[in-house]
Amino acid sequence: MSKVKVGVAGFGVIGQRLADGAARQEDMELVGVADVAPTLPVRALAESGMPYRLFAAAPGAVDALAGAGIPVSGDFDDLLAEVDIMLDSAPAGIGAKNKEKYVEHGVKAIFQGGEKGEVADVFFHGYANYEKGLGQSYLKLTSCNTTGLIRTVDCLDRAIGIEKTAITIIRRVADPGDTHRGLVDSLLMEPIPNHQAVDLMNIMPHIDATGLLVHTPVTHGHIITIVATPEAKTTQEEVIEAFEAHPRIRVVRIADGFTTNTSLFNYARFLGHKRGDMYEVGLFEETVGMSGDDVMFAINIPQESVVIPETIDGIRASLRLQEDRLQAVGMTNKYLGMV
Secondary structure (H helix, E strand, C coil), rough: CCCCCEECCCCCHHHHHHHHHHHHHCCCCEEEEEEEEHHHHHHCCCCCHCCCCEECCCCCCCHHHHHCCCCCCCCCCHHCCCEEEEEEEECCCCCHHHHHHHHHCCCEEEEEECCHHHHHEEEEEHHHHHHHHHHCCEEEEEEEEHHHHHHHHHHHHCCCCEEEEECCCCCCCCCEEEEEEECCCCEEEECCCCCCHHHHHHHHHEEEEEEECCCCCCCCEEEEEEEEEEEECCCHHHHHHHHHHHCCCECCCCCHHHCCCCHHHHHHHCCCHHHCCCCEEEEHHHEEEECCCCEEEEECCCCCCHHHHHHHHHHHHHHCCCCCHHHHHHHHHHHHHHH
């Protein structure tokens, strides 16, 4: 069987990770990546020997890239002529413009959570609604917070059934290296319901969800606390057992040193993961508890890398590589090294 040919638009925070994730899938071939300027990730790509072919994503970009001494393999049309599907991680709003090109070339595409919903046929999550993505031309991923949130809620919903959930998101204000937000020594509140709760109900309409969000002046990882009402009584032990069985949830213990949002980032670096990436959400075991019949727990979201597995799932659904949900996510997990 020939490998599926994949391209990536936008080689930034998410794009470079999408490229690495797709390249690790043994049934996929990463044809190349596209960008418009010699950004730091693009310069690092050139200095590391161009492991991925680079294409100019916009008119004039060839000159800008070549002027910085970065080899270019062609323009955006050249890349689209070679691929079956594009993973679009361009800045919000650019993806909708790129879609015109995808339609012109008859190429399918998966957009990241920052793009508006109307760009896609289906709002997609690999574990929660894989079947809805089967054969669809254009999928949109949920945001990093929503992706990790749905993993845990879906895990419990399939194990014990969930009626409703209330969430609090302690949100990092910017990615590492960002300087434009300017939030210092303040906690910025948003009104309820936050978009993550609304998006969860879009993916899982049988669950009633609400939540609030607090922006915090940190750059590594979000913390989400969840209170979930199960359909039937359960125990703390049953909940932890369900989480431990999920390949994309890493159950960690505060007693073992996982005391902060950054401890999981550091642990990924200690494991030798590129850039300190971790695909799993971190679930703090000592935060799992019961409030009456309700289940409470807290998770850490590695915002730069958490959406990569679900994006790969999207390729499998859109191109119908696997019809079965568990077979599809299992293949993604295997090639990304999650067991």
